[in-house]
Amino acid sequence: MSKRPPKLWPWQVALALFVFAAWWGLTATHILSPFFFGEPLVVLQRIVQWFASGSIWPHLGVTLLETLLAFVLGTVLGVAIGLWLALAPVASALADPYIKAANAMPRVILAPIFSVWFGLGIASKVALGVTLVFFIVFFNVYQGIREVSPVILANARMLGANRRQLLRHIYLPSATAWVFSSLHTSVGMAFVGAVVGEYLGSAKGVGYLILQAEGTFDINSVFAGILVLTAFALLLDALVTLTERRLLKWRPPTIAETL
Amino acid sequence: MTAAIEFDQVSVVFPARERGGAPWRAIAHTSLSVEVGEFVSVVGPTGCGKSTLLNLAAGLLAPSAGTVRVFGQPLIGINRRAGYMFQTDALLPWRTALDNVTFGLELRGVPRTEANERGRYWLAKVGLAHAAERYPHQLSGGMKKRVAMAQTLIVEPDILLMDEPFSALDVQTRQLMENELLALWQAERRSVLFITHDLEEAIALSDRVVVLSAGPDTHPIGEFPIDLARPRDVAEIRLTPEFLGIHERIWAVLRDEVLKGYVQTTT
Ligand SMILES: Nc1ncnc2c1ncn2[C@@H]1O[C@H](COP(=O)(O)OP(=O)(O)OP(=O)(O)O)[C@@H](O)[C@H]1O
Ligand SMILES: [Mg+2]
Numbered sequence: 460m461s462k463r464p465p466k467l468w469p470w471q472v473a474l475a476l477f478v479f480a481a482w483w484g485l486t487a488t489h490i491l492s493p494f495f496f497g498e499p500l501v502v503l504q505r506i507v508q509w510f511a512s513g514s515i516w517p518h519l520g521v522t523l524l525e526t527l528l529a530f531v532l533g534t535v536l537g538v539a540i541g542l543w544l545a546l547a548p549v550a551s552a553l554a555d556p557y558i559k560a561a562n563a564m565p566r567v568i569l570a571p572i573f574s575v576w577f578g579l580g581i582a583s584k585v586a587l588g589v590t591l592v593f594f595i596v597f598f599n600v601y602q603g604i605r606e607v608s609p610v611i612l613a614n615a616r617m618l619g620a621n622r623r624q625l626l627r628h629i630y631l632p633s634a635t636a637w638v639f640s641s642l643h644t645s646v647g648m649a650f651v652g653a654v655v656g657e658y659l660g661s662a663k664g665v666g667y668l669i670l671q672a673e674g675t676f677d678i679n680s681v682f683a684g685i686l687v688l689t690a691f692a693l694l695l696d697a698l699v700t701l702t703e704r705r706l707l708k709w710r711p712p713t714i715a716e717t718l
Numbered sequence: 719m720t721a722a723i724e725f726d727q728v729s730v731v732f733p734a735r736e737r738g739g740a741p742w743r744a745i746a747h748t749s750l751s752v753e754v755g756e757f758v759s760v761v762g763p764t765g766c767g768k769s770t771l772l773n774l775a776a777g778l779l780a781p782s783a784g785t786v787r788v789f790g791q792p793l794i795g796i797n798r799r800a801g802y803m804f805q806t807d808a809l810l811p812w813r814t815a816l817d818n819v820t821f822g823l824e825l826r827g828v829p830r831t832e833a834n835e836r837g838r839y840w841l842a843k844v845g846l847a848h849a850a851e852r853y854p855h856q857l858s859g860g861m862k863k864r865v866a867m868a869q870t871l872i873v874e875p876d877i878l879l880m881d882e883p884f885s886a887l888d889v890q891t892r893q894l895m896e897n898e899l900l901a902l903w904q905a906e907r908r909s910v911l912f913i914t915h916d917l918e919e920a921i922a923l924s925d926r927v928v929v930l931s932a933g934p935d936t937h938p939i940g941e942f943p944i945d946l947a948r949p950r951d952v953a954e955i956r957l958t959p960e961f962l963g964i965h966e967r968i969w970a971v972l973r974d975e976v977l978k979g980y981v982q983t984t985t
Contacts, residue, residue, distance in 0.1 A: 613778050614808035616796055618822035618873060628821070632812045709812045711855035 497682045505683040515687065521664045523691070525581055525653035529588020530646055534638065536589065537596025542626075542634065545604035562598070566590045570659045579661055588652025595645045596638055603637030604630055639707055642699045650692055720790035721751035722799075722877050722909035723775050728784035730770055744770050746935035747784070750928060752877075754789075755907040759920035761972060762930030763979025768913045769805055771930075772879045775911055776802045788877070801875030803866055803883045805913075809854045815865045816841060816850040822873035840868035843898065845891070859886040864895065871902065878903075878910045884919065896923060896952040904949060917972060921964055922952040929972050932979035940971045 483499045485491040509515035544551040570587050577583035607629060615629050657666025665688055672680030730745040744767045752758045762768055773779040774786050777797040786793045788800070809818050820828075820837035828836075841847050844864035854862055863886050870878070884892045900923060903910055914920050920927045921944055929940040946960055955961055 608808075610804050610806050610808045611810060613776075614802070614804060614869075615810075615821070615825075616778070617776060617800065617802040618869070619798070619825045624825055628825075629810070632810075636812070709814075709853040709855070 494676075495678060497678045501679045502682045502686065505679055506687060509683070509687070515665075515668075518663055518665050518668050519687070519691065521581065522650075522653050522657065522666065522688075525584040525588060525656070525664070526646070526649045526695070528581070528585045529652050530592055530649035532585065533589040533592025533649065534596050534645065537593045538600050538634065538638065540593075541597045541600025542604065542630065545601045546626075546630070551601075558597075562594050567655055570656055573656070574660050584653050584656030584661070584664070587656045588649045591648040591652045592645045595641050595648060599637040599641040600634045603634040607633045636707060636710065639703050642703060643696060646695050646699050647692065650688075650695065654688060720754075721787070722754045722756070722789060723911060724751040724787040724790075725749055725771075725774065726785045726787065728774060728781045728786060730767070730774065730779065731782045743934045744936060745774075745781075746937050748937045750938055752909050752911050754909055756926065757903060757910045757912065757924045758926045758928060759912045759914060759924040760928045760930060761914060761917055761920050761968075762936070763932045763972075763976045764915065766930050766933045766975070766979055767936040768930065769881055772802065772881050772911065772913060775877075775879055776800055778802075797877070799875060800877040800879050801870040801873060802879045803870045803881060805881035807854070807862060807866075809862055809865060809869070811854050814851050814853055815846060815857065815861075818854070818865055819868045819872055821869060826873070836872060837868075840872045841865075844868045844895070860888065860891060863887060864891075867895070867899075874906070876908060878908050878912075880910065881913045882915065883912075885915070893953050899923070900950065900952070917965060917968060918956055919952075921946075921961060921968070922950065922955050927968060929968060929975065932975045939975065940968070942968050 479499055482496070486493045486496050486498050544554060567587070569590060570583070573583040573586040577586055612625065612629060615625055620628060653664065654666040657664035658670050661667045661670075665684055669681050669684040672678075672684065725748050728745060728748045729743070732742040732744055734741050748771070750758075750771075760768055760771065770779065774781055775788075775793075775797065777786075777793050777795055777800075788797055810821065813821065816834065816837050819840050820833040823833040823836065824830075838847065838850060841850055844867055846861060846864055846868075849857060849861060849865075854865075857865065863883060867883060870880075884895055887895060896919065902908070912920070912923060917927075924944050927942045927944060928938050929942070930936050931939045942964065944964060946955060946958070946964075
C-alpha cells in the first residue's frame with residue numbers, strides 16, 4: 460500500500476494528442492492524401508457541429524436504443540436457454556450439434572435476411588444484435604452452471620435446499636458471475652450488431668450517417684462518425700465496469716487488479 | 719435402542735477411472751453404528767474411504783450393496799436429520815460470512831431479523847463476530863472452517879457428520895473449538911460421526927474410535943471404546959496416563975495400515 464501506482468493518464472492524453480498531431484501533419488503536408496485520410500480539424504469541426512446543432516442526437520438515440528434492446532433480449536434469452544440446457548442433459552445433448560453450428564456461422568451474414576423479415580427499421584438491427592449477444596451469454600451461463608462446485612451443491616442440499624432453492628441460491632448467482640465476466644464483450648457485440656445492421660440498410664442511426672457520408676465521398680464525416688461511435692462504446696464499457704463493481708464485490712480481485 | 723446411524727454390510731464400488739481399468743472397491747462389507755448421543759471418531763490412512771463413508775451417511779452417495787439406516791429407517795436420498803461439515807471448502811462465495819451462516823435458516827423460511835440474530839450469536843461462538851460482513855475470499859482457511867462449523871450447527875441437526883473439521887486450525891484455536899464442540903454435544907445429545915487423521919484428537923473427543931484398513935476393500939479393523947471421564951478438557955486429557963495407554967494400543971493397529979496406505983498412494 461505504500462507504493463502508489465504511477466499516474467498514467469497524462470501520458471495517455473499526450474499519446475492521443477501526438478497521434479492527432481501526426482495525422483494533422485501528414486495530411487496537411489499532403490504526404491497522406493486528405494481525400495482518403497481526411498483532415499483532423501475538419502473532422503473535429505464536424506463533430507462539434509453535429510452536437511451543437513443537435514442533429515446527431517436522433518441518430519445516436521436510435522443506435523443506442525438498438526444496442527440496449529439487443530443486449531437485454533440477448534441476455535435474457537441466453538440466461539434462460541443456458542440455464543435450461545445446462546440443467547437438462549438430454550435436451551442439451553440433442554441440441555449440441557446445432558448450437559455448435561449456429562455459433563460457428565458468421566452471423567453478420569444474417570443481416571440481409573433480417574432486413575427482409577423485419578424491414579429496415581429498428582427490429583432488424585435488434586435481431587442481428589440478439590444473435591451476436593445470445594451466444595456469448597448462453598455459453599457463459601452454460602459453463603457457469605456446469606462448473607458449480609459439487610461440494611457447494613452438496614452443502615446446500617444438506618442444509619435443506621430443494622431444487623427450486625438450488626436454482627435460486629446456487630445456480631443463478633454462479634451463472635450471474637459468468638454473465639458479468641462476459642458483459643464487456645456482449646455489450647460490445649450489441650453495439651456492433653446495431654451499427655453493422657444500420658450500415659447494411661437503414662434510414663437512421665450513426666451507421667446510416669457513415670453510410671451516407673461514404674456515398675458522397677465525405678471521408679471527414681466518416682471519420683467523425685467513427686470517433687463518435689468509439690466514444691460511446693467507451694462510455695458503455697465504463698457503465699458496465701461500474702455495474703460489475705457493485706454487483707460482484709464478493710469476487711476476489713484478479714491478479715491484474717491487485718498489481 | 720435404534721442407532722442414529724447404522725451401516726449394515728455396506729460396500730461401495732467406484733467405476734473404473736479410465737477405460738479398461740478395474741473398478742475401485744473403496745469400501746467392503748462394513749458394519750458400523752453410531753448410537754444416539756454417541757461420539758464416534760473414524761481414523762484411517764489417507765485415501766482409505768473415510769470421506770466416502772460420510773457421504774454414505776449423508777445420503778449423497780448410495781451404497782453399491784448393503785443398507786444405511788438412520789434412526790432405524792433405511793436411508794433414501796438426502797439424510798434430513800444430518801448436518802455435514804465437508805472436508806473441502808463448501809461456503810457460498812457470493813455470500814458474506816453472516817449470510818453463509820444463516821443460509822440454512824433462510825432455506826427453512828426463518829424471518830430475516832431472527833435469522834441474523836441467531837447468525838451473529840453463532841459467529842460470536844466461533845470467534846468471528848468481527849468478520850460478519852466479509853466474503854469467503856477475505857477469510858483465512860481456518861476462519862472459513864469456523865464459518866462452516868457455525869453454518870452446520872445453526873440448523874441444529876440431530877446427527878453431525880464432520881470430515882476433518884479442525885485440521886486447518888492452529889493448535890490453540892483448535893483446542894478451543896474442540897472444547898466448544900464437546901460442550902455443545904454434551905448439552906444437546908447429538909450423535910457425532912467425526913473423521914480425523916489425528917489420533918490424539920480422536921481419542922480426546924470420542925466415546926469410541928474406529929480404525930479403518932487401507933484401501934481397497936476398506937473395512938473397520940478395530941474398535942476402541944474410550945472410557946475417559948467426562949467432561950473432558952482436550953488439552954489436559956492428553957497428559958493423563960490412561961490417554962497414553964489407549965493411544966499406544968490404537969497406534970499399534972493403525973501404524974501398519976498407514977504404512978500400507980502410503981505405499982498404495984505412492985505406487
Ligand atoms: N467419485 C469417485 N470415483 C472414483 N473413485 C473415487 C471417488 N471418490 C473417491 N474415490 C476413491 O476412493 C478412495 C477413498 O476416497 P475418500 O475420499 O473417501 O478417502 P479419505 O479416506 O477421505 O482420504 P483423505 O484422508 O485423504 O481425505 C480413494 O482411493 C479415492 O481415489
Ligand atoms: Mg477425506
